[in-house]
Amino acid sequence: MNKGRLEAFSDGVIAIIITIMVLELKVPTGPEAHDIGALHGLWPVFLSYALSYVYLGIYWNNHHHMLHATRQISGGVLWANLHLLFWLSLVPFVTGWMGESHFAPRPMALYGAVMLMAAVAYWILLNSILRTEGPDSVLARAVGRDKKGKLSPLLYVLAIGAAFVSPAISGALYATVALIWVIPDRRIERVLADGHATGSPKPQ
Amino acid sequence: MNKGRLEAFSDGVIAIIITIMVLELKVPTGPEAHDIGALHGLWPVFLSYALSYVYLGIYWNNHHHMLHATRQISGGVLWANLHLLFWLSLVPFVTGWMGESHFAPRPMALYGAVMLMAAVAYWILLNSILRTEGPDSVLARAVGRDKKGKLSPLLYVLAIGAAFVSPAISGALYATVALIWVIPDRRIERVLADGHATGSPKPQ
Amino acid sequence: MNKGRLEAFSDGVIAIIITIMVLELKVPTGPEAHDIGALHGLWPVFLSYALSYVYLGIYWNNHHHMLHATRQISGGVLWANLHLLFWLSLVPFVTGWMGESHFAPRPMALYGAVMLMAAVAYWILLNSILRTEGPDSVLARAVGRDKKGKLSPLLYVLAIGAAFVSPAISGALYATVALIWVIPDRRIERVLADGHATGSPKPQ
Amino acid sequence: MNKGRLEAFSDGVIAIIITIMVLELKVPTGPEAHDIGALHGLWPVFLSYALSYVYLGIYWNNHHHMLHATRQISGGVLWANLHLLFWLSLVPFVTGWMGESHFAPRPMALYGAVMLMAAVAYWILLNSILRTEGPDSVLARAVGRDKKGKLSPLLYVLAIGAAFVSPAISGALYATVALIWVIPDRRIERVLADGHATGSPKPQ
Numbered sequence: 001m002n003k004g005r006l007e008a009f010s011d012g013v014i015a016i017i018i019t020i021m022v023l024e025l026k027v028p029t030g031p032e033a034h035d036i037g038a039l040h041g042l043w044p045v046f047l048s049y050a051l052s053y054v055y056l057g058i059y060w061n062n063h064h065h066m067l068h069a070t071r072q073i074s075g076g077v078l079w080a081n082l083h084l085l086f087w088l089s090l091v092p093f094v095t096g097w098m099g100e101s102h103f104a105p106r107p108m109a110l111y112g113a114v115m116l117m118a119a120v121a122y123w124i125l126l127n128s129i130l131r132t133e134g135p136d137s138v139l140a141r142a143v144g145r146d147k148k149g150k151l152s153p154l155l156y157v158l159a160i161g162a163a164f165v166s167p168a169i170s171g172a173l174y175a176t177v178a179l180i181w182v183i184p185d186r187r188i189e190r191v192l193a194d195g196h197a198t199g200s201p202k203p204q
Numbered sequence: 205m206n207k208g209r210l211e212a213f214s215d216g217v218i219a220i221i222i223t224i225m226v227l228e229l230k231v232p233t234g235p236e237a238h239d240i241g242a243l244h245g246l247w248p249v250f251l252s253y254a255l256s257y258v259y260l261g262i263y264w265n266n267h268h269h270m271l272h273a274t275r276q277i278s279g280g281v282l283w284a285n286l287h288l289l290f291w292l293s294l295v296p297f298v299t300g301w302m303g304e305s306h307f308a309p310r311p312m313a314l315y316g317a318v319m320l321m322a323a324v325a326y327w328i329l330l331n332s333i334l335r336t337e338g339p340d341s342v343l344a345r346a347v348g349r350d351k352k353g354k355l356s357p358l359l360y361v362l363a364i365g366a367a368f369v370s371p372a373i374s375g376a377l378y379a380t381v382a383l384i385w386v387i388p389d390r391r392i393e394r395v396l397a398d399g400h401a402t403g404s405p406k407p408q
Numbered sequence: 409m410n411k412g413r414l415e416a417f418s419d420g421v422i423a424i425i426i427t428i429m430v431l432e433l434k435v436p437t438g439p440e441a442h443d444i445g446a447l448h449g450l451w452p453v454f455l456s457y458a459l460s461y462v463y464l465g466i467y468w469n470n471h472h473h474m475l476h477a478t479r480q481i482s483g484g485v486l487w488a489n490l491h492l493l494f495w496l497s498l499v500p501f502v503t504g505w506m507g508e509s510h511f512a513p514r515p516m517a518l519y520g521a522v523m524l525m526a527a528v529a530y531w532i533l534l535n536s537i538l539r540t541e542g543p544d545s546v547l548a549r550a551v552g553r554d555k556k557g558k559l560s561p562l563l564y565v566l567a568i569g570a571a572f573v574s575p576a577i578s579g580a581l582y583a584t585v586a587l588i589w590v591i592p593d594r595r596i597e598r599v600l601a602d603g604h605a606t607g608s609p610k611p612q
Numbered sequence: 613m614n615k616g617r618l619e620a621f622s623d624g625v626i627a628i629i630i631t632i633m634v635l636e637l638k639v640p641t642g643p644e645a646h647d648i649g650a651l652h653g654l655w656p657v658f659l660s661y662a663l664s665y666v667y668l669g670i671y672w673n674n675h676h677h678m679l680h681a682t683r684q685i686s687g688g689v690l691w692a693n694l695h696l697l698f699w700l701s702l703v704p705f706v707t708g709w710m711g712e713s714h715f716a717p718r719p720m721a722l723y724g725a726v727m728l729m730a731a732v733a734y735w736i737l738l739n740s741i742l743r744t745e746g747p748d749s750v751l752a753r754a755v756g757r758d759k760k761g762k763l764s765p766l767l768y769v770l771a772i773g774a775a776f777v778s779p780a781i782s783g784a785l786y787a788t789v790a791l792i793w794v795i796p797d798r799r800i801e802r803v804l805a806d807g808h809a810t811g812s813p814k815p816q
Contacts, residue, residue: 497665
């Protein structure tokens with residue numbers, strides 16, 4: 001089974017999702033379109049875009065590392081991957097709605113719901129890969145107890161609830177999840193590096 | 205002839221088709237756009253999107269397996285592949301129309317017509333590859349009598365006719381085809397696995 | 409210099425151009441949108457799309473074969489390739505205008521002008537590759553006297569002129585160029601095959 | 613760490629950015645849409661598109677050469693690359709605004725601001741790669757004193773200021789930066805060629 005093609009397809013879809021999201025930043029038209037004030041109403045859309053860009057960057061990075069440590073792809077993994085990409089493909093829609101509505105409660109809650117589903121789909125994908133790789137694989141050791149993977153869904157659920165009380169708290173929670181994950185891949189990088197170090201200790 | 209570039213191009217087109225389809229899910233605007241009711245009218249569009257996403261996922265998976273078992277690409281295969289991608293490229297349009305019209309008869313029938321043409325194009329592609337691979341190839345054995353490949357067009361024709369009587373039956377038939385195919389690649393996977401097993405029996 | 413990345417980038421751009429073009433097929437909305445008559449006005453757009461799809465398929469196929477027979481990529485080739493992609497990127501615009509205007513004279517002439525520029529850009533790319541490959545290269549022999557490459561620009565010029573007299577003649581000329589090129593790659597395929605045959609004659 | 617996937621993802625994003633930009637060239641509709649005059653208002657949009665196309669071509673070329681001379685990719689490089697792609701993803705928006713506003717002062721200044729941020733992001737990416745590659749690497753020697761990399765941000769700042777006085781001067785400055793960079797890769801190409809020549813002198 002061809003790992004390269006799975007990676008290429010996922011990269012393509014994520015690259016397109018990221019770029020299509022920017023289309024929500026609509027060029028101002030009309031009489032006062034040349035004024036800098038025309039951009040004022042775009043701030044929420046821009047902020048939403050930046051947040052989702054970071055999220056998709058995190059998914060791409062983690063996906064990259066996960067597959068780098070994967071040796072075999074089964075038919076089930078192909079579908080688990082498509083399932084993840086399905087939820088990610090809804091990100092431009094919920095991002096656009098959140099921005100357009102200037103962070104209204106319901107759009108903020110829906111944003112969290114899609115992110116929660118994407119996290120669940122990532123968890124399913126990870127586990128369907130681990131099933132083929134086995135508990136002693138490089139990937140299994142790299143993932144370990146997966147604290148971040150367990151914390152994020154919890155924070156999403158909190159953020160969904162908070163959206164109806166205070167969209168600001170909800171937004172802060174989304175930003176927190178992003179910050180937690182921005183350097184997540186280090187885990188796998190470290191184990192990979194350790195593995196190499198153990199196998200062939202460097203004279204330093 | 206370079207198989208990799210054919211795969212990459214097809215992946216690119218399918219990835220873009222999938223992602224462009226989601227643009228039909230238009231962000232609600234206007235006075236009541238922040239309300240969850242604003243999403244009510246989007247359900248048919250979302251359902252249509254999900255159905256077409258599964259279809260395109262099936263095509264991508266089958267295409268992946270078919271080319272994995274292919275050794276040579278002729279000029280005719282390049283065009284047969286472009287022909288398949290042409291019909292798939294019309295999927296966002298018919299999906300959008302089906303959703304926007306809330307599953308009206310004519311859009312549902314047109315959806316089936318495009319799916320029928322895509323199935324025919326896939327059949328042509330498969331056969332132009334089989335012509336070069338020969339009847340004893342891994343691919344030929346994997347495809348076998350191709351029951352699903354023969355059943356789907358029949359179901360599409362039924363669904364097109366049913367659209368004018370009951371769009372619900374038509375939709376159920378489309379969902380049935382999707383379900384039949386969701387795990388189709390097993391065929392080729394199994395033969396490939398058998399081939400390996402026969403060639404080099406594992407001591408287990 | 410990395411040939412693979414040039415191919416991948418070109419494939420990506422061409423795949424996106426093809427798929428973005430289909431967005432001109434706008435889903436009918438409004439009171440009579442469910443009626444099949446709603447599609448009536450879309451025929452010119454669909455026809456234009458199909459024609460441009462074939463043209464882009466031809467460019468992709470020829471590009472594929474040309475680079476397959478190329479061994480080295482210089483900095484000049486990178487820019488010549490970007491120049492070709494620039495003109496191809498305008499194809500969705502001229503295709504959309506031609507379709508929307510129901511084949512009016514000026515849009516038809518502009519279509520030919522963009523196609524003419526793309527043909528010139530392809531010719532420049534081919535020659536900048538040939539300069540590095542040399543006159544005895546596989547590519548140089550495959551291209552030969554390049555009759556089709558010389559005929560197409562002439563037909564485009566005729567079609568541009570004819571657009572102001574009879575758009576039908578103009579359209580027929582565009583279709584003719586497409587037909588001439590649909591099996592153009594055979595040239596290179598044959599020489600490649602001959603080369604192999606000479607090197608290792610098959611006992612048949 | 614997989615360099616190929618970083619390249620493929622970046623190529624995908626840049627290819628999509630370039631192609632999405634062309635969507636700002638909107639097909640004329642309405643009573644006089646078939647007239648050539650309908651294109652008159654599109655000239656600023658077309659000019660903006662052509663300028664940004666050249667800029668993105670430059671980024672793609674330089675990115676291509678930089679990574680060609682790179683041997684290892686760290687986690688930091690992945691994020692530095694995503695940071696660069698973020699600013700490039702805003703290019704279609706600022707290009708569209710500049711064109712739509714017929715080169716009004718504020719849109720022209722914003723264009724420069726995004727270009728400045730992209731240049732800064734490129735500089736960060738280059739330096740995070742150089743940190744892993746080391747001062748004696750092929751890349752470090754190829755980059756040298758990086759005069760162009762230091763000149764461009766200065767010209768962008770000048771152009772941002774000039775936008776409020778004379779958009780024409782601002783535009784001329786943007787065009788100048790593009791011209792300076794159109795053949796920038798020669799630097800790395802030359803050192804690579806020199807390196808090969810020194811390493812294994814050809815008997816010619």
